[in-house]
Amino acid sequence: MNPALLAAAAVAVAGGVICLSARDARLALAGLAATLLVAPLIADPLPAPTVVAARVVSAALAVYLPWIVVRDPSAATRGSLLGWRVETLVAAAAFVIGFGTAGLGAAPLGPAEAQDAGFALVALSVGPIVFGRDIFRLGSGAVLLVAGTLLVRVGVAGTPSALEQLVTGVLFIALGGIVAFLAANAVAAGAAGGAILDGGADEPADRPTQARGR
Amino acid sequence: MLPFLAVAFGGAAATLLARRWPVASAAVGSVALIAALVAAAAIVPGQELAVAGGAVVGSAYGRLFLLLGAGTGLILVVAARIALGSDWPANLPGALLASLGAAGLALSVRDATTAVAATIAGGLAGVIVTLAGPPSPRDVAVAARELRAIAVAGSLVILATAWVARPLGILAQEPAVFGLAYLAVAVGVAMRFGAIPFHLWAARVADAAPEIALPVLMAWGPAALAVVAIAWVDGAIVPVLPVAGTLPVERAAVVVVGVASLVLGAVAAWVQDDLEHVVGYAIVQDAGIVVLSLAALDPSVWAPSRAWLLNLLVARTAFAAWTMAVHARFGTRRVPELTGWARRSPVLALALLAIAVASVGWPGLAAFEARASIIRLATDEPIRGLILAGVFLPLLYYGRLAAVGLGRQSAAIAGAASDRPRRPAEPARRRIPSRPLGSPWAWRTWRSWDAATESVRWLRPLRPVPRVVDTALDLNRGLVVGLLVLVLAGASVGVAAGGFGGPAAAAEPAPQLPGGGESSASPRGFAGP
Numbered sequence: 001m002n003p004a005l006l007a008a009a010a011v012a013v014a015g016g017v018i019c020l021s022a023r024d025a026r027l028a029l030a031g032l033a034a035t036l037l038v039a040p041l042i043a044d045p046l047p048a049p050t051v052v053a054a055r056v057v058s059a060a061l062a063v064y065l066p067w068i069v070v071r072d073p074s075a076a077t078r079g080s081l082l083g084w085r086v087e088t089l090v091a092a093a094a095f096v097i098g099f100g101t102a103g104l105g106a107a108p109l110g111p112a113e114a115q116d117a118g119f120a121l122v123a124l125s126v127g128p129i130v131f132g133r134d135i136f137r138l139g140s141g142a143v144l145l146v147a148g149t150l151l152v153r154v155g156v157a158g159t160p161s162a163l164e165q166l167v168t169g170v171l172f173i174a175l176g177g178i179v180a181f182l183a184a185n186a187v188a189a190g191a192a193g194g195a196i197l198d199g200g201a202d203e204p205a206d207r208p209t210q211a212r213g214r
Numbered sequence: 215m216l217p218f219l220a221v222a223f224g225g226a227a228a229t230l231l232a233r234r235w236p237v238a239s240a241a242v243g244s245v246a247l248i249a250a251l252v253a254a255a256a257i258v259p260g261q262e263l264a265v266a267g268g269a270v271v272g273s274a275y276g277r278l279f280l281l282l283g284a285g286t287g288l289i290l291v292v293a294a295r296i297a298l299g300s301d302w303p304a305n306l307p308g309a310l311l312a313s314l315g316a317a318g319l320a321l322s323v324r325d326a327t328t329a330v331a332a333t334i335a336g337g338l339a340g341v342i343v344t345l346a347g348p349p350s351p352r353d354v355a356v357a358a359r360e361l362r363a364i365a366v367a368g369s370l371v372i373l374a375t376a377w378v379a380r381p382l383g384i385l386a387q388e389p390a391v392f393g394l395a396y397l398a399v400a401v402g403v404a405m406r407f408g409a410i411p412f413h414l415w416a417a418r419v420a421d422a423a424p425e426i427a428l429p430v431l432m433a434w435g436p437a438a439l440a441v442v443a444i445a446w447v448d449g450a451i452v453p454v455l456p457v458a459g460t461l462p463v464e465r466a467a468v469v470v471v472g473v474a475s476l477v478l479g480a481v482a483a484w485v486q487d488d489l490e491h492v493v494g495y496a497i498v499q500d501a502g503i504v505v506l507s508l509a510a511l512d513p514s515v516w517a518p519s520r521a522w523l524l525n526l527l528v529a530r531t532a533f534a535a536w537t538m539a540v541h542a543r544f545g546t547r548r549v550p551e552l553t554g555w556a557r558r559s560p561v562l563a564l565a566l567l568a569i570a571v572a573s574v575g576w577p578g579l580a581a582f583e584a585r586a587s588i589i590r591l592a593t594d595e596p597i598r599g600l601i602l603a604g605v606f607l608p609l610l611y612y613g614r615l616a617a618v619g620l621g622r623q624s625a626a627i628a629g630a631a632s633d634r635p636r637r638p639a640e641p642a643r644r645r646i647p648s649r650p651l652g653s654p655w656a657w658r659t660w661r662s663w664d665a666a667t668e669s670v671r672w673l674r675p676l677r678p679v680p681r682v683v684d685t686a687l688d689l690n691r692g693l694v695v696g697l698l699v700l701v702l703a704g705a706s707v708g709v710a711a712g713g714f715g716g717p718a719a720a721a722e723p724a725p726q727l728p729g730g731g732e733s734s735a736s737p738r739g740f741a742g743p
Binding site (some may be wrong): 051104105106107108109122129132135138139142145146148149150152153156157158160161162163164165166167168170171174175177178179181182185186188189190 | 265266267268269319323325327328331332334335338339341342345348349350351353354357358361362364365366368369372373376377379380381382383384385388391
């Protein structure tokens with residue numbers, strides 16, 4: 001294993017854990033930024049410096065757009081109901097599974113660390129994607145899911161071409177823009193903390209709060 | 215190809231940035247769509263441009279796809295602007311341009327992951343148009359679910375394409391590998407289209423989004439992903455079947471999804487009272503054929519499946535525009551409240567007839583034959599005959615709409631404007647003001663129609679044209695929108711009949727590309743040469 005790649009993978013996964021566990025939206029966004037900034041570096045061979053620069057710029061833009069909406073110090077997300085320790089354990093387990101299944105049955109063209117981090121991010125994203133009630137958390141989960149999937153792709157199929165990296169960068173900017181757009185609309189619609197998927201939209205209003213799992 | 219991408223993405227950005235000023239946004243969007251139409255027409259099939267270590271390749275199919283997208287999109291935008299006035303979804307041109315740009319990129323690159331990433335980005339544009347009006351918690355929840363569906367479907371396809379895009383060694387003889395990858399791609403496409411049983415998010419989107427946005431959300435974006443998936447299955451799965459086996463279980467699962475969408479989509483559209491839901495389920499029903507085309511696993515399905523996609527796109531865009539026109543004209547989109555609509559508006563009745571012809575057709579019609587070929591290649595007897603009969607199920611909902619339309623006009627329908635052209639009243643005779651008139655040699659005078667026609671003696675008899683045009687458009691709003699819908703419906707009949715060079719473009723062979731993995735015995739791009 002390459003220690004530098006392993007460290008980068010650990011930072012990416014830690015960013016994912018912080019993103020989904022933190023209740024302070026700004027801290028969550030910092031975690032997402034760490035993941036998106038480090039993800040393009042988990043590759044062997046490393047992409048060209050210009051490509052890395054493009055990915056860094058796209059990551060910064062992808063995070064800056066939601067930042068516009070949640071930079072208010074009072075902005076809070078639902079955070080993880082399981083707590084950061086459980087999220088860390090889930091990520092660690094997926095990381096180990098990714099290491100054990102490097103290449104998914106055939107010789108990988110990329111580093112095992114990319115697949116490890118990808119598995120961990122995908123595992124982390126399952127919670128907000130399936131049970132997400134907070135718009136910001138669900139959006140972050142979608143970003144982590146795509147980031148994790150692309151890391152698995154790097155792990156099994158090797159370093160992407162520059163064109164693919166550029167399109168990936170645009171994709172992350174679009175994802176960040178949509179998360180910001182949805183979060184802004186959730187706030188405008190009067191959803192406290194962006195908890196728009198809290199069942200209120202689909203369930204009868206007279207249903208007890210407790211019955212909806214709150 | 216590059217001018218088209220520049221115009222589409224640049225126009226989308228400009229339109230969305232100007233959305234605080236609806237008139238400017240509409241103007242920029244319309245101009246950008248016209249420019250995109252011209253740029254799409256200028257695409258040269260086979261022309262390759264090296265970009266950032268990859269290549270962007272023009273193709274006849276990609277050109278036709280984008281031409282139809284920009285053309286129908288332009289008519290859709292103009293019709294929506296006229297019909298809905300200030301209530302129109304101002305994000306529509308921007309979302310349409312972004313979606314077309316992403317589709318253009320996806321259809322012109324040769325790498326599956328890049329193409330899928332582009333289609334995900336294009337799909338995200340649809341989320342913007344879902345929230346067209348003042349946001350409500352329900353609408354935001356629907357848009358969030360849409361984001362979830364796009365992310366999950368895209369991730370499935372990326373994982374699947376990456377898994378087999380390399381030398382697989384002994385794994386190449388393992389049917390489960392290709393079966394899982396194939397299933398993931400098929401499920402991803404089905405999920406994006408909202409095919410049954412992945413239709414819940416699509417049904418909610420159909421409820422929340424403006425009817426005019428449905429083609430962007432549920433047809434154009436998913437169709438680009440479907441083209442990529444068809445090419446990937448043709449290039450990465452079909453060639454390895456002799457080694458990996460025929461994947462009977464996986465194929466059966468995909469056929470079940472396709473048939474369920476084909477049959478239940480039509481039944482759901484038939485029983486729905488809301489026209490927007492009828493359009494949504496009609497798209498789901500047509501998507502069943504697309505899913506079936508993935509189940510065929512036969513190189514012969516290449517041309518008919520791509521031809522059917524073009525038919526789906528134009529026919530369903532016309533149907534959504536028809537729904538918008540009916541809603542704007544009669545003030546309701548509930549079918550039971552529309553009794554007598556066809557008597558009140560023969561133009562819209564003719565448009566619905568054309569849409570029905572395009573989406574159902576008859577033996578011998580290009581679109582009908584394409585659909586029949588897909589069903590024959592994807593299914594075996596004894597269910598093949600039943601499924602072939604099932605293609606006439608849309609007659610249920612078209613028949614219901616026609617029966618309601620030919621009924622006796624209700625008071626509300628009779629109160630709506632008819633199709634009879636109306637002339638605006640003669641404007642009052644112009645009175646020359648007593649104040650000093652502008653000089654005919656001054657630029658300021660010629661900036662205003664009124665000032666110019668007042669100050670120049672021989673122009674004074676002219677009517678105040680802008681006001682007359684505005685009044686005439688206002689009086690004949692329903693007729694003009696109906697005629698625009700009729701143009702769209704006519705275009706859909708043209709595509710269904712094999713016009714615009716559709717069948718030839720769809721049959722264009724995919725190029726043999728260097729650098730594929732051993733699993734891809736015949737790696738292919740998503741564009742023709």
